[in-house]
Amino acid sequence: MILIKNIEVFDPKPIGKKNIFICFDKIAYISHSVNIPDRNFPQVEILDGTGLKAIPGLIDLHIHINGGGGEGGFYNRTPELNLTKFTLNGITTCVGLLGTDGITRNMAGLIAKSKALESEGITTYCWTGCYSVPTRTLTDSVRGDIVTVDKIIGAGEIAVSDHRGSHPSEEDLIHLACETRVGGLISGKCGVLHMHLGDGKKGMAPIFDMVEDSDMPFQNLLPTHLNRNKLLLKQSIEYLKIGGFVDITTGIKNEGDEAVSSAELYTAILKENISPYHVTMSSDAGGSMPFFDSRGKLTKLSIGMPSTDMDSVRESIEKGLSMELALIPFTESPAKFLKFKNKGIIAEGYDADLVLLDSKLNIHTVISRGKIMVQNYRPLVYGTFETK
Known part of the structure; x- marks a missing residue:
């Protein structure tokens, strides 16, 4: 599970600063605030979206x-x-x-x-x-x-x-x-x-x-x-x-x-x-x-x-x-x-495919099907025959 906090969202239309909660491979919740329970709740990775833009x-x-x-x-x-x-x-x-x-x-x-x-x-x-x-x-x-x-x-x-x-x-x-x-x-x-x-x-x-x-x-x-x-x-x-x-x-x-x-x-x-x-x-x-x-x-x-x-x-x-x-x-x-269901926009229930851009529109983070693939401009996941 991933929580992206305080990020400017383009879904692709601009919808302002939001918090995006990702559960497995889906966008579960988009809101001004998302509160994660302290107890009896799975571990959530929190990403600070301050200064970044989220696009599909x-x-x-x-x-x-x-x-x-x-x-x-x-x-x-x-x-x-x-x-x-x-x-x-x-x-x-x-x-x-x-x-x-x-x-x-x-x-x-x-x-x-x-x-x-x-x-x-x-x-x-x-x-x-x-x-x-x-x-x-x-x-x-x-x-x-x-x-x-x-x-x-x-x-x-x-x-x-x-x-x-x-x-x-x-x-x-x-x-x-x-x-x-x-x-x-x-x-x-x-x-x-x-x-x-x-x-x-x-x-x-x-x-x-x-x-x-x-x-x-x-x-x-x-x-x-x-x-x-x-x-x-x-x-x-x-x-x-x-x-x-x-x-x-x-x-x-x-x-x-x-x-x-x-x-x-x-x-x-x-x-x-x-x-x-x-x-x-x-x-x-x-x-x-x-x-x-x-x-x-x-x-x-x-x-x-x-x-x-x-x-x-x-x-x-x-x-x-x-x-x-x-x-x-x-x-x-x-x-x-192309009739791709649950693709192409940032919305609740849609696939968790997001790109986070910095102020110069460079790619900072990439999330594909709910998994962080790129973070801080560097790959976290490599192909089978790629060298790190």
Whole structure:
């Protein structure tokens, strides 16, 4: 049991200074004062929250937890991410996925890594599939994966308008979206088709066509990487205006001359009077960030980092957004969109996933599922193969 005293709480909206009582993996009580009985009561660890801010643990819906890359050959395969890559960056819930490589990386390995991270202390889910269509699955179908595998919530990341994908037709995308949606309906999950957008000439046009020519609800479609070039920037706002939902990549700022930061696109979206609950943000951590020349030759490769999520929160606030607006794409919005019960806000009965920030918005303490993972800026819990 943990009692956090005298802390400023953003749930993500500001609710003032409170005391937060955590019992096992849940937030049991939030009040101006919490009195712990002197006798016949289990031991409670007390944390002094004076000068700190409590925010919900971050939800990152696009992370290559078991590595990605490989566009430049086998030696370009990026490594798996260890536990502290998540906790030190405030991520208490993540959704793992495959990318370009669905051959040497596969769904069995993704599920295994997901279960390993959950055993070590954070909450994990997965997308099924990879860039290609037909895509790679664990069972005989996308629908089968979503219905029968508890961790799989939808399909992704399916590549659209990217030379590394398989150039799916409109019929391919509609079929895959329908399979994903029905899998979600049967299993009670979100059933979302999560689509990677590349630098291809058509941009989001295939998604606009799919929406126009099918009965697929916007709630089952989530395109990502939309801040990578000018065409996608413009199309993403058009898509939002007709009711769509988008995911912005926090780690994409340096990928090409036309890329903008997630905070820059998000602020532009809000200026169009679009709801922040139609926007999520994710890091693409663990994935490769390749640069190709005009002939399609790989010129350099970097790796996505989970630290870009909190960097985006800070940049959004520097641009004049409130803490609440800066946090929504990482907390309440993805929790609602992905149907994650008891996640995304600080409230009684919800999972005890909290991040405590100092006055400079640096991560001081991280609590995941009621356990202190980071304290005083240092990890208390390490992954199985991490060195202290």
